[in-house]
Amino acid sequence: xxxQGYWGYLFTLPFIINVLVFxxxxxxxxxxxxxxxxxxxxxxxxxxxxxxISVINKHEFWISIRNVFVFALLFVPLQTIAAFLIAFLLNxxxxxxxxxxxxxxxxxxxxxxxxxxxxxxxxxxxxGVINWLLGTxxxxxxxxxxxxxxxxxxxxxxxxxxxxxxxxxxILLLAGMQNVPKEVLESAEMDGATSWDKLRSIVFPLVxxxxxxxxxxxxxxxxxxFDVFLGLFxxxxxxxxxxxxxxxxxxxxxxxxxxxxxxxxxxAWILFIIILAFTLFQKYFERKWVHYE
Numbered sequence: 001x002x003x004q005g006y007w008g009y010l011f012t013l014p015f016i017i018n019v020l021v022f023x024x025x026x027x028x029x030x031x032x033x034x035x036x037x038x039x040x041x042x043x044x045x046x047x048x049x050x051x052x053i054s055v056i057n058k059h060e061f062w063i064s065i066r067n068v069f070v071f072a073l074l075f076v077p078l079q080t081i082a083a084f085l086i087a088f089l090l091n092x093x094x095x096x097x098x099x100x101x102x103x104x105x106x107x108x109x110x111x112x113x114x115x116x117x118x119x120x121x122x123x124x125x126x127x128g129v130i131n132w133l134l135g136t137x138x139x140x141x142x143x144x145x146x147x148x149x150x151x152x153x154x155x156x157x158x159x160x161x162x163x164x165x166x167x168x169x170x171i172l173l174l175a176g177m178q179n180v181p182k183e184v185l186e187s188a189e190m191d192g193a194t195s196w197d198k199l200r201s202i203v204f205p206l207v208x209x210x211x212x213x214x215x216x217x218x219x220x221x222x223x224x225x226f227d228v229f230l231g232l233f234x235x236x237x238x239x240x241x242x243x244x245x246x247x248x249x250x251x252x253x254x255x256x257x258x259x260x261x262x263x264x265x266x267x268a269w270i271l272f273i274i275i276l277a278f279t280l281f282q283k284y285f286e287r288k289w290v291h292y293e
Contacts, residue, residue: 034265041259051266061267064245065274067154071246072222072278074158079218080211082162083169088199090170091177101174105167112164116231119160120145123232145232150243161228165221169214176210177203208290216282223275224248247271 034051036044055061090100107115122128123144131141144156180203188198204211226248233240240249247267255264 030265030268033261034269036262038261039259040261044262047262051262052270055263055266055270060242060245061247061250063242064247064250067150067244068223068225068246070151070154071158071161071225072219074155075161075222076215076218078158079162079166079169080214083166083214084173084204084207084211086166087170087173087177088203091174101171104170107164108167110164112227112231115160115164116228116234119163120232120234123156148243153244157225157228157232160232161222161225164228165218169218172214173207173210176207180206205291209292212282212286212290216279219278219282220275223271223278226252 033044035046035048037047037051038044086104090097090104094100122130123146125131125141125143125146128141128144130144134141143152145153147153147156184202185198188202193201225246229240229244229246229249233244248271251264251267251271254260254267
């Protein structure tokens with residue numbers, strides 16, 4: 001029995017080491033670094049709450065928080081609704097379902113740099129396909145990601161992020177829809193229920209746990225947005241104006257371009273607190289619309 005216990009500890013040792021090295025240590029070390037002045041080369045110097053106060057007092061930090069809040073408010077509902085509708089359509093008896101599922105999931109596995117280049121050309125003011133389509137219906141070209149209006153830029157990037165992440169949410173919702181009893185849907189159809197009636201009164205209530213999961217994951221992803229901005233703008237130092245910044249871009253810039261690890265760690269922890277608060281806010285309303293039985 002004792003030898004079996006030794007073998008159990010031995011087989012779980014890689015997992016324990018992984019948690020200690022790649023989870024607990026970074027969390028503890030980043031907490032410590034947020035209270036120090038450290039440039040990666042010299043020894044950290046304790047400065048107390050100076051980094052936290054400095055970050056909170058920065059105008060660009062609050063602009064980045066504004067941008068990421070608006071980005072989340074646009075991205076999360078758009079992606080959830082689009083993924084839900086596509087999952088419902090792909091759950092029907094249609095031909096080539098596997099091909100359509102692959103088509104909608106393909107952006108998920110597309111590298112952000114490649115996708116960013118394509119979308120930059122699509123958004124191009126003079127030659128972009130989007131403005132060309134608008135021109136066919138006599139609408140003047142629009143500066144999407146080059147606009148001086150920060151809201152236009154954030155909304156454009158949110159649409160790109162929906163394109164990128166919709167496939168993953170669609171797969172989760174499709175998995176939930178396939179667990180809906182077919183007998184219930186067939187009975188409703190025999191009673192004269194339309195597709196909209198089945199979607200609204202049967203499918204959606206039974207899939208609300210998966211919808212809630214998708215919303216939580218999308219919210220966290222939205223507040224951690226980084227690749228989509230870097231993929232579309234190309235460079236933090238020259239390509240992204242202050243009015244379009246988000247917290248993760250500030251963290252990356254301060255940590256790896258300016259070597260200010262203290263402010264970067266403080267910003268990361270403030271962002272974590274905001275994400276936690278927003279997640280708990282969503283969790284509070286969970287019982288009012290999510291049905292687990």
